[in-house]
Amino acid sequence: MAGVAGPATGSGAAGGDGDDSLYPIAVLIDELRNEDVQLRLNSIKKLSTIALALGVERTRTELLPFLTDTIYDEDEVLLALAEQLGNFTGLVGGPDFAHCLLDSVRLLAVEACVSIAQLLSQDDIEALVMPTLRQAAEDKSWRVRYMVADKFSELQKAVGPKITLNDLIPAFQNLLKDCEAEVRAAAAHKVKELCENLPMEGRETMIMNQILPYIKELVSDTNQHVKSALASVIMGLSTILGKENTIEHLLPLFLAQLKDECPEVRLNIISNLDCVNEVIGIRQLSQSLLPAIVELAEDAKWRVRLAIIEYMPLLAGQLGVEFFDEKLNSLCMAWLVDHVYAIREAATNNLMKLVQKFGTEWAQNTIVPKVLVMANDPNYLHRMTTLFCINALSEACGQEITTKQMLPIVLKMAGDQVANVRFNVAKSLQKIGPILDTDALQEEVKPVLQKLGQDEDMDVKYFAQEAISVLALA
Numbered sequence: 001m002a003g004v005a006g007p008a009t010g011s012g013a014a015g016g017d018g019d020d021s022l023y024p025i026a027v028l029i030d031e032l033r034n035e036d037v038q039l040r041l042n043s044i045k046k047l048s049t050i051a052l053a054l055g056v057e058r059t060r061t062e063l064l065p066f067l068t069d070t071i072y073d074e075d076e077v078l079l080a081l082a083e084q085l086g087n088f089t090g091l092v093g094g095p096d097f098a099h100c101l102l103d104s105v106r107l108l109a110v111e112a113c114v115s116i117a118q119l120l121s122q123d124d125i126e127a128l129v130m131p132t133l134r135q136a137a138e139d140k141s142w143r144v145r146y147m148v149a150d151k152f153s154e155l156q157k158a159v160g161p162k163i164t165l166n167d168l169i170p171a172f173q174n175l176l177k178d179c180e181a182e183v184r185a186a187a188a189h190k191v192k193e194l195c196e197n198l199p200m201e202g203r204e205t206m207i208m209n210q211i212l213p214y215i216k217e218l219v220s221d222t223n224q225h226v227k228s229a230l231a232s233v234i235m236g237l238s239t240i241l242g243k244e245n246t247i248e249h250l251l252p253l254f255l256a257q258l259k260d261e262c263p264e265v266r267l268n269i270i271s272n273l274d275c276v277n278e279v280i281g282i283r284q285l286s287q288s289l290l291p292a293i294v295e296l297a298e299d300a301k302w303r304v305r306l307a308i309i310e311y312m313p314l315l316a317g318q319l320g321v322e323f324f325d326e327k328l329n330s331l332c333m334a335w336l337v338d339h340v341y342a343i344r345e346a347a348t349n350n351l352m353k354l355v356q357k358f359g360t361e362w363a364q365n366t367i368v369p370k371v372l373v374m375a376n377d378p379n380y381l382h383r384m385t386t387l388f389c390i391n392a393l394s395e396a397c398g399q400e401i402t403t404k405q406m407l408p409i410v411l412k413m414a415g416d417q418v419a420n421v422r423f424n425v426a427k428s429l430q431k432i433g434p435i436l437d438t439d440a441l442q443e444e445v446k447p448v449l450q451k452l453g454q455d456e457d458m459d460v461k462y463f464a465q466e467a468i469s470v471l472a473l474a
Helices: 019-032 037-045 047-054 056-070 075-086 095-117 122-137 142-150 152-159 161-176 181-189 191-196 203-219 224-231 234-258 263-270 273-280 283-297 302-319 321-335 341-358 360-376 380-397 399-413 419-435 438-452 458-470
Strands: none
Touching: 019 037, 019 047, 037 047, 037 075, 047 056, 047 075, 056 095, 095 122, 095 142, 095 152, 122 142, 122 152, 122 161, 142 152, 142 161, 142 181, 152 161, 152 191, 161 181, 161 203, 181 191, 181 224, 191 203, 191 234, 203 224, 203 234, 224 234, 224 263, 234 263, 234 273, 234 283, 263 283, 263 302, 273 283, 273 302, 283 302, 283 321, 302 321, 302 341, 321 341, 321 360, 341 360, 341 380, 360 380, 360 399, 380 399, 380 419, 399 419, 399 438, 419 438, 419 458, 438 458
C-alpha cells in the first residue's frame, strides 16, 4: 500500500542514545517495501530485531499495523511473516496481548486466500481455502471481517461462480448487516462490482432476491459513512438491472438518498447520475434533484459547494439548456460572489465549461451580460471576478463577443481605484490579447497598457509592462 508510513524512527524512537542505533531499523523497514522478494524475506526474518528496538507497546501500536497494512505480497513472503509473528508473543508484551498477533495473522490469511485460490481447482478451493474464508467472514475481530469485505471482488473472481453463489453471497449478506459500520461500509462499496461479476444467467433474479433487500436496509443506515459508500455505487446497478427494475425498485432508493441529511450521500448520488440517465433518462429524477442540488449549492461546508460546482457541467448536459436556464443558472451566478476564493475560481471555470457545452449564442444572451454587470459591484473582489470570468470565457466565446462585449468593460476597469483590480486588468489584457485583431490591440489595448505602465503602483506597472512585451506592443 503505497504511502503507508512505517514506525517512527526519529531520535529516541527506540529508547536508544542516538540515531546510530536506529539506523538498522530504518534499513529493515525500507527493505520490507523493496521490490526484491528476497530482500523482503530477509527483512521479515529480522523482524524480532525491530520489535526489540521499538519495545512492546510500539510493536503493538505501530509495527503490527504497519506490517498488515503494507505487505500485500507473494505467498512465500506472507508465509514467512506468519511464521515470524508466531514467535512474537514475548515481543508484544506476553500472552495478555497475543490477540494482536492473531488479528495480524488472520488478516494475512484473507490476503493469502485470494492468492492461493487463483492457483487451485474448484475441489481444492472448497477443501483448502473455503474453511479459512468462512471463518474469516465470521471472525470475532471486525478488522478481519473488514478485510474480507474489502477484498470481496478479488475473492469472488478467485473462487469462481459456483462457490460465489453457494458461499460468498451468504457471507456478503452478513457483511452488509455487520454490527460494525466500517465493515458494512466496505461491503457497500463492493455492491456494484459483486453484481457485475455474477454470471449473466440468473443474475437479475439473484440481485433482486438476495442483494437488493439488504441494500434497502443500508439506505437508512444509522452511519453516514455506510450510506455514503452505498450512494457512491448504487446508481451503477441501474445499468445491470434495466429500465423496469430501476423505475420500480431503485428509483425510490435514489429519491430517498437525494433527501438524506448527510451532504456526502446526496452528492454521491448526484455525481453518478450518468448511469441512471443512460437507462431511464434524468427527467424521472429532475423534480427531486432540484431541491438536493440547491441545498448542496448553499451548504455551509465550502468543499461540498465545490464538489457540486465541479459536477455542474455534466449535470447541465444531462438536464438540457431549458431546465438549466430556468432552475440552475442563478445558482451558477451566485457562486461567482461566494466568500471563499476556491468557490469563485471553480465557478469561473464552470462557466467556461457551460459555454463549451451550450454554445456562444447562449453565452452571449445568458451569461456574458450577467458577468459584465459585476464590473460595477462595490466589492472589489467581485469586480476582480468579472476579470477572471472574462479570462476564462474569452477563448470559448471567440473574437467577436470578446471584442464587442468584454473588451470595453476591461478597458473601463483600468481606471479602478483599487490597484489589485488595475493589475488584473493588465493580466486580462495579456490573456485576451491573442484573441483580438490587430486594430483592437493597437488602437484600444496599447494606449491603456501604456497608461498602466506609468501607474504609481509597482505591481500594476510590472504587469502592464509584461503584457506590452508579451503582446509585442512596445
